[in-house]
Amino acid sequence: MIVAEQKPFEDIYSYAKRHRRVLLLGCGTCVTVCMAGGEKEVGILASLVRLAARERNDDITVDEHTITRQCDAEFFDETTARKAADAEAVISMGCGVGVQFCAQRFPDKIVYPALNTKFYGATIEQGVWAERCAGCGECVLADFGGICPVARCSKSLLNGPCGGSQDGRCEVDPERVECAWQLIYERMEAMGRLEELEKIQPFKDWSQHRDGGPRTITREEVRL
Amino acid sequence: MNTTMLKAGSRLERILRSGRPVVTAELGPPKSADTDLIRRKAGYLRGVVDAANITDNQTAIVRMSSIGAALIAMQEGLEPVIQITCRDRNRLAVQSDVLGAYALGIRNVLCLTGDHQKFGNHPAAKNVFDMDSIQLVAMLRAMRDEKVFACGDEIRNSKKAPVVEPRMFIGAAANPFGDPFPFRVARLAKKVNAGADFIQTQCIYDMKRFRQWMQQVCDRGLHERVYILAGITPLKSLRMAEHMRDNVAGLTVPEEIIERLRGAENAAEEGERIAVEQIQELLQIPGVHGVHIMAIESEHIVPDLLKKAGLLPRPVVADPLHDAVTSGPEMLRDSVSGVAENRNRAAQPVG
Ligand code: SF4
Numbered sequence: 275m276i277v278a279e280q281k282p283f284e285d286i287y288s289y290a291k292r293h294r295r296v297l298l299l300g301c302g303t304c305v306t307v308c309m310a311g312g313e314k315e316v317g318i319l320a321s322l323v324r325l326a327a328r329e330r331n332d333d334i335t336v337d338e339h340t341i342t343r344q345c346d347a348e349f350f351d352e353t354t355a356r357k358a359a360d361a362e363a364v365i366s367m368g369c370g371v372g373v374q375f376c377a378q379r380f381p382d383k384i385v386y387p388a389l390n391t392k393f394y395g396a397t398i399e400q401g402v403w404a405e406r407c408a409g410c411g412e413c414v415l416a417d418f419g420g421i422c423p424v425a426r427c428s429k430s431l432l433n434g435p436c437g438g439s440q441d442g443r444c445e446v447d448p449e450r451v452e453c454a455w456q457l458i459y460e461r462m463e464a465m466g467r468l469e470e471l472e473k474i475q476p477f478k479d480w481s482q483h484r485d486g487g488p489r490t491i492t493r494e495e496v497r498l
Numbered sequence: 499m500n501t502t503m504l505k506a507g508s509r510l511e512r513i514l515r516s517g518r519p520v521v522t523a524e525l526g527p528p529k530s531a532d533t534d535l536i537r538r539k540a541g542y543l544r545g546v547v548d549a550a551n552i553t554d555n556q557t558a559i560v561r562m563s564s565i566g567a568a569l570i571a572m573q574e575g576l577e578p579v580i581q582i583t584c585r586d587r588n589r590l591a592v593q594s595d596v597l598g599a600y601a602l603g604i605r606n607v608l609c610l611t612g613d614h615q616k617f618g619n620h621p622a623a624k625n626v627f628d629m630d631s632i633q634l635v636a637m638l639r640a641m642r643d644e645k646v647f648a649c650g651d652e653i654r655n656s657k658k659a660p661v662v663e664p665r666m667f668i669g670a671a672a673n674p675f676g677d678p679f680p681f682r683v684a685r686l687a688k689k690v691n692a693g694a695d696f697i698q699t700q701c702i703y704d705m706k707r708f709r710q711w712m713q714q715v716c717d718r719g720l721h722e723r724v725y726i727l728a729g730i731t732p733l734k735s736l737r738m739a740e741h742m743r744d745n746v747a748g749l750t751v752p753e754e755i756i757e758r759l760r761g762a763e764n765a766a767e768e769g770e771r772i773a774v775e776q777i778q779e780l781l782q783i784p785g786v787h788g789v790h791i792m793a794i795e796s797e798h799i800v801p802d803l804l805k806k807a808g809l810l811p812r813p814v815v816a817d818p819l820h821d822a823v824t825s826g827p828e829m830l831r832d833s834v835s836g837v838a839e840n841r842n843r844a845a846q847p848v849g
């Protein structure tokens with residue numbers, strides 16, 4: 275899923291404060307799973323904004339609404355359109371894709387992001403999420419025991435590990451980050467595939483990544 | 499290693515080829531455009547080391563470029579080894595820099611992954627890591643031996659223009675102390691297979707582990723395919739030793755060394771004594787071809803250190819940029835004519 279986290283409250287409040295009525299729009303997919311922008315978070319954030327507005331004597335009305343997916347046109351139904359029309363501005367609690375969809379759907383509204391979109395990742399344990407894929411466009415997981423060196427090695431080394439790998443941790447953030455190359459090594463060793471790691475991995479084709487410009491996929495056979 | 503022709507013809511390559519122990523040292527460029535500092539540091543190292551590594555924004559702190567500082571070091575009579583990290587440059591920038599460096603007379607390069615920018619003074623910068631150090635070695639080797647760019651194009655200005663490839667003596671680093679230990683020598687083998695001509699190691703304090711690693715290196719026959727220079731960083735104080743032990747990932751400082759520094763009246767002198775002993779011990783280890791001194795911001799102690807280690811004076815070889823050699827040991831003369839031959843050879847891949 276796409277993992278995001280809420281911006282600091284004061285940042286969000288500073289957006290809300292510019293208007294008399296805002297719609298806080300949640301998303302029911304990734305950001306619900308990562309507990310950043312689902313229905314529950316919409317409710318909490320709306321209450322916090324209202325409370326702060328009362329304390330600070332700011333005149334802000336907050337509407338709440340959550341749709342199944344903000345990155346899909348079909349979920350922007352009439353109710354959503356009406357709620358958006360009633361508000362001066364929309365604060366989207368979707369990921370960056372959702373925010374942009376909102377801006378497109380509500381062309382006369384200012385749309386603000388309530389989240390910082392972080393990465394493609396997974397829940398490691400309750401309350402902890404970690405990056406697992408960088409969307410490099412040409413997946414090489416088969417060569418690395420199913421552990422991604424692009425997203426999980428701090429230096430994206432295809433011929434790692436660097437000299438900073440110690441006790442299984444990455445030098446860049448030993449507290450929080452495992453050395454991807456230690457994991458790759460262990461997995462390949464357990465599978466009796468260490469020899470494969472001696473092969474020199476050639477340059478990666480970064481044109482498949484964001485470096486080649488914004489990417490699109492067109493599949494004629496499924497187009498309408 | 500017994501091929502007759504020199505790859506780049508640098509002084510470093512020729513002394514290594516002669517079989518004598520080599521001494522290199524690190525010269526850190528200034529955090530400013532101050533040329534005096536480089537000249538002063540070069541003054542300490544001139545005639546004392548065979549070549550000097552000019553670091554590339556080491557620890558991710560902005561400094562004068564390696565190539566710029568290398569040129570000044572050359573004017574001061576030092577042979578430079580430029581360092582290139584993968585952190586700041588993509589394949590376009592590296593190749594163009596190497597063409598420029600070669601055109602300026604630089605003949606040695608050390609290929610590094612690079613410290614993460616998080617450790618430096620621009621932690622908010624975007625890193626590059628278009629390639630890793632092994633791919634970088636392979637790219638420079640292909641530029642030299644196959645005379646092609648990373649994209650496969652020949653290194654010539656136009657179809658009719660001559661091929662003028664940058665012929666670098668290619669180095670890489672090795673850290674015998676990082677994890678996973680059993681894979682360290684495999685990674686060295688990858689560097690050698692990619693085309694590394696020489697290796698400079700992380701600074702060594704843990705002799706036991708280094709010996710273990712060297713044993714593995716020799717078991718795989720790598721010492722016959724690459725020159726290994728053992729890294730030395732003299733300890734200046736107990737605090738420095740403890741800092742290295744506790745805060746530098748991929749480095750171990752044995753308790754015995756900490757104890758010696760703790761018990762010493764003058765820790766800096768003791769640190770130097772330790773370094774001298776280490777140098778002498780390292781040079782006895784089969785497969786070690788020399789030492790690489792990384793006296794961080796204390797280049798001035800290098801002459802005394804090497805004198806005490808019995809490594810002075812350094813062998814004299816002719817200026818590698820001039821083919822006409824009239825004196826010097828026969829072996830070196832042969833090597834130099836090798837360079838000339840090499841230069842005259844028709845363009846063809848060298849394997
Ligand atoms: S190799 Fe690329 S596509 Fe595959 S997991 Fe890693 S970043 Fe994602």
Ligand code: SF4
Binds near residue numbers: 454
């Ligand atoms: S310590 Fe491991 S994960 Fe971190 S940069 Fe080095 S190889 Fe990559």
